[in-house]
Amino acid sequence: MTNKRIFILAAVLVIAMTGRSQEYLTIFGRSSESRDWQDRIVRNDNVATLPFFDDFTSESSFPAEQRWQSGCVFVNSGFPYKPVNYRAATLDILDGSGVVYNNGSSNPFIADSLLSVAIRLDSIAGRALSPADSVYLSFYYQAGGYGDAPDENDSLVLCFGYGYQQVDTIDGVVYTYEKTGWQHVWSTSGSDFDSTFKKVMIPVTGQHLFTDRFYVLFYNYATLPSTMYPNDRSNMDIWNIDFVYLDAGRSVLTTDSYPKVSLTGLEPKFLKRYVSMPYEHYKETSPDVTMNYVYDISVSNLDSLSHQVRYHCTVEDENTGRVYSVNDTSFVAYDFSNSGIEDFSIRLRNFRFPDNEQFDSAMFVIRQYVEVTDQYSDVVAGDSMVSRHGFYNYYAYDDGIPEGGYGLTPDDTYFATQFNVASPQKLHGVQMLFNETFKEANYNFFDVYVWGNNNGKPGEVIYVLENQRPKWTENIYQFAYYKFDKPVTVSGIFYVGIRQQEKKSINIGFDMSRDNSNYNFYKVDADWKNSSIPGSLMIRPMTGKEYFIGLGESQDVTEDIAVYPNPARDVVFIGGINADEHVVLSVFDITGREVKSALSTNELDVSDLSDGVYMIRAVTEGGSVVTSKFIISK
Numbered sequence: 001m002t003n004k005r006i007f008i009l010a011a012v013l014v015i016a017m018t019g020r021s022q023e024y025l026t027i028f029g030r031s032s033e034s035r036d037w038q039d040r041i042v043r044n045d046n047v048a049t050l051p052f053f054d055d056f057t058s059e060s061s062f063p064a065e066q067r068w069q070s071g072c073v074f075v076n077s078g079f080p081y082k083p084v085n086y087r088a089a090t091l092d093i094l095d096g097s098g099v100v101y102n103n104g105s106s107n108p109f110i111a112d113s114l115l116s117v118a119i120r121l122d123s124i125a126g127r128a129l130s131p132a133d134s135v136y137l138s139f140y141y142q143a144g145g146y147g148d149a150p151d152e153n154d155s156l157v158l159c160f161g162y163g164y165q166q167v168d169t170i171d172g173v174v175y176t177y178e179k180t181g182w183q184h185v186w187s188t189s190g191s192d193f194d195s196t197f198k199k200v201m202i203p204v205t206g207q208h209l210f211t212d213r214f215y216v217l218f219y220n221y222a223t224l225p226s227t228m229y230p231n232d233r234s235n236m237d238i239w240n241i242d243f244v245y246l247d248a249g250r251s252v253l254t255t256d257s258y259p260k261v262s263l264t265g266l267e268p269k270f271l272k273r274y275v276s277m278p279y280e281h282y283k284e285t286s287p288d289v290t291m292n293y294v295y296d297i298s299v300s301n302l303d304s305l306s307h308q309v310r311y312h313c314t315v316e317d318e319n320t321g322r323v324y325s326v327n328d329t330s331f332v333a334y335d336f337s338n339s340g341i342e343d344f345s346i347r348l349r350n351f352r353f354p355d356n357e358q359f360d361s362a363m364f365v366i367r368q369y370v371e372v373t374d375q376y377s378d379v380v381a382g383d384s385m386v387s388r389h390g391f392y393n394y395y396a397y398d399d400g401i402p403e404g405g406y407g408l409t410p411d412d413t414y415f416a417t418q419f420n421v422a423s424p425q426k427l428h429g430v431q432m433l434f435n436e437t438f439k440e441a442n443y444n445f446f447d448v449y450v451w452g453n454n455n456g457k458p459g460e461v462i463y464v465l466e467n468q469r470p471k472w473t474e475n476i477y478q479f480a481y482y483k484f485d486k487p488v489t490v491s492g493i494f495y496v497g498i499r500q501q502e503k504k505s506i507n508i509g510f511d512m513s514r515d516n517s518n519y520n521f522y523k524v525d526a527d528w529k530n531s532s533i534p535g536s537l538m539i540r541p542m543t544g545k546e547y548f549i550g551l552g553e554s555q556d557v558t559e560d561i562a563v564y565p566n567p568a569r570d571v572v573f574i575g576g577i578n579a580d581e582h583v584v585l586s587v588f589d590i591t592g593r594e595v596k597s598a599l600s601t602n603e604l605d606v607s608d609l610s611d612g613v614y615m616i617r618a619v620t621e622g623g624s625v626v627t628s629k630f631i632i633s634k
Contacts, residue, residue: 046117047212050124050135051247053567055085055262057629059386061476062096063089063114066564066575070115072096074476077266078401078513080240081145082341084197084300085262086385088242089114091156091220092147094235098476100438104224108153113219114241118163121204121214124248135204136250137216140197140242143190146403146513147238150190155221156239158186160204163213180213190237196340197242201252216246224438235405235435243302257304259380260613260631261333261370264341265298266513267387267399268313268366270348273420275399275514278543279362279391283355285422293348299370300341301333308374309333309382311346315389316365317354326351330373353391362391381612381631393543394431395419397519397536398511401477405435406537407442407505408522415522416451416458416497417537424491427463429483431540433509434470443470444502448482450541453493457521457528463488464499470506477509479540495521496541509538563616567633570607574616588615606632 046066054067056075063073072095080088091112093100103109121129129135137158143150150156159182166177185202204210222237243258250256271277272292282290301307313327326348333342353364366389371382397417408415430448448465451458463484471480500506512535520531562575574585585604587596589612598604604616609632617627 048117048119049565050119050121051245051567051633052116052119052216053246053631054244056087056089056242057085057385058087059627064562064564065117066562066566067117068114069117070113072112073114076401078399078403078511079145079147079238080142080197080242081195081513082197082265082298083142083240083242084140084264084302084336084341085243085383086264088142088145088240090145090147091218091239091241092235093222093224093237094476096476097474098235098436100235100436104222104438106224106226108155108221108223111220111222111237113217115161115218116216118213118215119246120212121210122212129210129248131205131207131210133248134251135210135246135248136201136252136256137204137244137246138199138201138250138256139244140199141188142197142240142242143188143194144238145195145240148236148404150220150237150239151223151225152189152191153221153223154190154237155187157184157219157221158200158202159184159217159219160209161213161215161217162209163211164208180215181208182217183209197240201250201256203252204246216244257335257337258302259376259611260303260383261299261301261307261309261372261380262383263297263368263370263385264300265296265343267385268295268297268346268368269514270295270353270366270389274395274397276390276392276394276396278393278395278425279355279360281395281422281425281543282353282391287352291348291352295346295348297344297346297368298341299333299344300336301339302336303376303380304335304337305376306332306334307372307376307380310371310373311344312369312371313346314367315351315353316367317356318363318365319356319359320354322354324351325349333370353389361393364389378610381633383613384615384629386615386627394540396540397514397516398509398538398540399514401511401513402433402435402509402538403512404510404535405437405442405505405507406510406533406535407507408500408524409503409505410524411501411503413500413522413524414449414458414497414528415500415520415531415537416449416495416528417516417539418453418456418493418495418519418521419490419541420493421490424489425543426487426489427484427496427541427543428487429481429542430496431479431481431542433477433479433538434472435507435509436470436472437507442504442507444500444504444506445469446501446506447499449495449497449499450488450490451495451497452490453495456493458495458497458523462490462494479538481542496539497521497537511536511538563628563630567631568606569632569634570605572604572606572616572630574602574604574618584619586617586619588617 074090077087079090093111101111162181166179168175220239310330315324327346366387368385372380445467450463452460514536515534516536517531517534521528563572583600585598586594589595611632615629
């Protein structure tokens with residue numbers, strides 16, 4: 001899939017450079033100050049112990065502070081293509097606000113970095129550690145994924161850091177300094193392209209590394225292309241990292257596996273056409289039209305053996321608290337080392353999202369579980385994936401993450417997305433996400449259009465909102481609201497889109513993980529044409545008067561609980577909980593069964609829990625709910 005996308009992009013660039021009008025796809029970002037990892041202060045206020053592990057499944061957009069101290073890497077499910085575990089950490093040329101580093105050039109430059117907190121390698125369980133303890137770091141990486149693949153001159157680098165004391169004598173006075181040294185241990189270039197995740201296993205050798213301040217550092221070298229089109233100098237050179245695991249007693253001489261069966265891939269899509277749609281529209285439409293009764297899941301079995309697995313999926317209505325069991329099935333998951341990630345088709349079991357008439361919006365929490373049910377069920381952990389599905393006051397084809405940017409050349413060109421309503425609706429505006437290019441090259445005027453239907457293509461102009469410009473915030477991946485000066489009535493099939501006034505691509509967000517190109521159209525001459533680029537334009541027409549972004553559509557709407565260490569043995573500590581506030585804590589196993597509860601505490605005894613994956617949920621006095629996932633490994 002990724003190779004096909006690169007071919008399409010390359011073809012578009014060739015055509016564009018010959019002066020012909022055409023669709024245009026780029027990646028995005030804007031300029032910022034350079035933040036080299038070497039200039040960052042190494043924190044020592046948070047120290048981790050072995051095993052050190054992160055599969056980046058937290059719902060936060062940035063790495064967990066209990067394990068990492070650099071915050072510019074983006075944790076997400078959009079850029080990685082079928083990661084080893086759900087979600088991964090993405091390194092690119094953007095900082096934490098979606099801003100292109102200002103030191104970007106056509107020569108390789110250091111861009112993103114992922115730096116761990118200090119890890120104790122001097123001892124474990126009360127005894128000293130040394131190279132004889134066979135300590136290995138393993139991780140999986142992917143070049144490109146759904147995003148732009150790194151170029152030949154780009155690279156991903158791994159370094160080990162180690163703390164030591166430097167002693168200097170000046171004028172007879174002895175001074176001791178805490179210093180950090182760095183050792184390059186691994187790298188790969190962009191020419192080593194593969195759309196799958198590859199495993200790397202690195203031994204920790206050398207006594208100097210076995211200190212109380214050991215660090216893991218990933219960073220990437222990137223290059224901005226020299227091109228006549230400024231909008232090419234944007235988000236690119238994507239590297240995805242997953243399943244970082246550091247522990248003693250490991251070896252490459254035997255099959256090094258992790259006793260876990262994981263869920264991965266995209267979140268389930270329960271609607272046929274839209275990712276989200278207005279609740280009122282959903283309630284008046286037949287389930288045969290709206291519901292997607294067969295969806296796909298992806299599973300990775302990281303153990304060395306195949307296992308019998310039970311899959312279970314529930315949907316919770318947050319309006320009423322009612323929980324629906326929508327699927328319960330079993331299958332065999334073959335080991336990842338031989339079979340890779342496996343896809344399974346799942347059928348909804350007589351389920352339709354409830355359509356309670358008293359609410360005008362709704363939120364549903366989808367929980368998926370896999371558990372091992374054969375004789376290894378006590379030693380091989382299962383997994384869970386939690387996602388949200390909302391019905392608000394807009395239509396959306398995208399999942400909120402723009403892996404690319406879309407536009408046309410030259411000026412006075414049009415593009416549009418098709419929508420279909422069950423009954424006449426009043427549009428009050430449109431949400432759109434614009435990518436911020438290097439030096440804001442796409443900050444140009446455009447017009448917002450609404451068209452009627454003409455035999456499956458945009459027809460008569462219904463409404464025009466003139467002379468608009470891209471809007472941005474300091475937060476990454478935020479939609480802007482363009483309010484119409486009067487309600488616009490639409491019925492049946494209609495289209496919403498843009499007229500580009502300038503000859504450069506407007507670079508609107510383009511979700512490349514969900515293909516709705518059959519609903520995308522463009523016009524560079526007299527006729528409308530169906531788009532040839534797979535993906536979804538990030539255009540969301542709104543039927544309500546108020547601007548609203550639903551939970552699950554934007555990042556960090558609710559912060560997770562911080563649970564550490566993770567994996568844990570006997571005790572877990574819980575960050576983000578105010579011990580003076582009345583907070584109800586509940587721990588659930590892989591089947592959704594509550595196995596432990598507590599009140600207002602930052603420390604939880606889990607010594608009685610068996611190995612496996614657990615979900616912890618905290619409910620505050622105000623009714624807010626935060627969750628996190630942790631692993632018991634003894």
